[in-house]
Amino acid sequence: MDKPRQSKVIIIGAGPSGSIAGALLRKQGYQVIILERQRFPRFSIGESLLPQCMEFIKEAGMLDAVKGAGFQFKDGAAFAFGDHYTEFDFEDKFTPGIGTTFQVQRGRFDALLADEAARMGVDIHWEMEVKSVDFSGDQACLTVADTDGRIYDYAADFVLDASGFGRILPRLLGLESPSGFPVRQALFGHIEDRIDDPAFDRNKIRITVHPEHKDVWFWLIPFSNGRSSVGVVAERTFYAPGEDYGAQLQALIHQDEGLGRILKNAVFDDKINTLVGYSANVKSLYGQSYALLGNAGEFLDPIFSSGVTIAMKSAMLATAALDRQFRGEPVDWEQDYAQPLKRGVDTFRVFVDAWYDGRFQDVIFHSHQQPEVKAMICSILAGYAWDENNPYVKNARSRLDTLAELCRDDS
Incomplete structure (x- = not known):
């Protein structure tokens, strides 16, 4: 029998959390x-x-590569609902730190991060699927199959699951848990946008609320090559069963006057995809010789684009804890990893809940916004959901509840 392929750490998945963790x-x-x-x-x-x-990308040593890749510059987010329109400029946030980013076609972005990780010495084994795991011994043991069905054994001191929606360890170890969110469905794809509206800002993601259903929303994410990602999110029962996804998406877009005008010339030349019941949770984010990163552990909702941020934050926290553990220092994975990660995730959760019940929409579309409060909220929209100097992070639920009440009373 062949000896297992050995490594100090095995990471399942080469997406953003896996590549960042590998580089770190x-x-x-x-x-x-x-x-x-x-x-x-x-x-x-x-x-x-x-x-x-x-x-996080800077800490992993990949910032220059990302900046030089020609991705679409992004400096904020725009929200629209009927005649209401508001923008958040991420440079005007409360929290110190980088205030701009990019909008990326993930195929090219993820490949870039993986290439950078490989350049740093990470050994990436492509087209290898984990079939079973055993954490009962001194080392973690994995059984892996290639695309031809050949079986290989791997062993490591520790495993990080960065498999995203594949959720390898949660499935194999029975860790999956209900998310608590309703079952929502997204229809989405890439288009040749042909946007000629001079008022449209390609440097921002645009979130549009459906004119009649406040819990239904659209995203429009422009790329640097004249294409855009466009999608709609609603509870599963909102859609017409059996109807073509592309036809439904286009029809829904044109139910909103503003979004329909922006995309009046768009060419829907790619397949429209769907994702159902994407929100997920687990019983634990760690166990004997393993930890779950990013979407493998928990995914909330796409509304505030928090998924990649949470994934990269989990990579930062897990690798820092793992380094201390390998150096012989005591590590409490609940105190040092799970709880710090959950603090930011729970902040995002408060805002996701408030988006769908309408409270946060009442806040962002309020006509008299206080600049200092807007800056605090802007920090969270910019991903700085772990900054406990921000009152809307430290006391997210109570602060947001009070603010929503004030906005409603003032309407």
């Missing part, structure tokens, strides 16, 4: 193998990055 561990001097089921580039959503991501 290599900077600390550890041997890393990434097992990736697919071959990059490949299609993925989560295309509108937040400025907080750039801090």
Whole structure:
């Protein structure tokens, strides 16, 4: 029997959290193998990055590569609902730090991060699917299959699951848990946008609320090559069963006058995809010799583009804890990883809940916004959801509830 392929750390998945984690561990001097089921580039959503991501990319040593790749510059977010329109400029945030970012086609972006990780010495094994795991011994053991069905054994001191929506360890170890969110469905794809509206700002993601259903919303994410990502999110029962996804998406877009006008010349030349019931949670973010990163652990909702930010934050926290553990220092994975990660995730959760019940929409579309409060909210929209100097992070729910009440009373 062949000996297992050995590594200090094995990472499952070469997406943003996996590549960032791999690069950080290599900077600390550890041997890393990434097992990736697919071959990059490949299609993925989560295309509108937040400025907080750039801090993590910088720490991983990849910032120059990302800046030089020609991605669409992004400096904020715009929200529209009927005649109401508001913008958040991320440079005007409360929290110190980078205030701009990029809008990226994830196939090319993820491939760039993986290439940078490989350049730093991470060993990426492409088209390798993890079939089973065993954490009962001194080392973690993985059984892996290639695309021809050949089986390989791997062993490592620690495993990081960065498999995203594949959720490898949650499935294999029975860790999955209900998210608590309603079952929502997204229809989305890439288009040749042909936008000629001079008022449209390609440097911002545009979020449009459906004119009649406040819990239904659209995203429009411009890229640097004349194309855009466009999608709609609603509860599953909102859609017409059996009807073509592309036809439904186009019809819904034109139910909103403003969005329909912006995309009046658009060519829907790619397949329209769907994702159902994407919100997910787990019983635990860590266990004996493993931890879950990003979407493998928890995914909230696409409304504030928080997925990649949370994924990269999890990579930062996990690799820092792992470095201390490998150096013989005591590590409490609940105190040092799970709880710090959840603090930011819970901040985003408060704002996601408030978006769908209308409270946050009442806040952002209020006609008399206080600049200092807007700056605090802007920090969260920019991804700085772990900054407890921000009152809307430290006491997110109570602060937002009070603010929503004040906005409603003043309407």
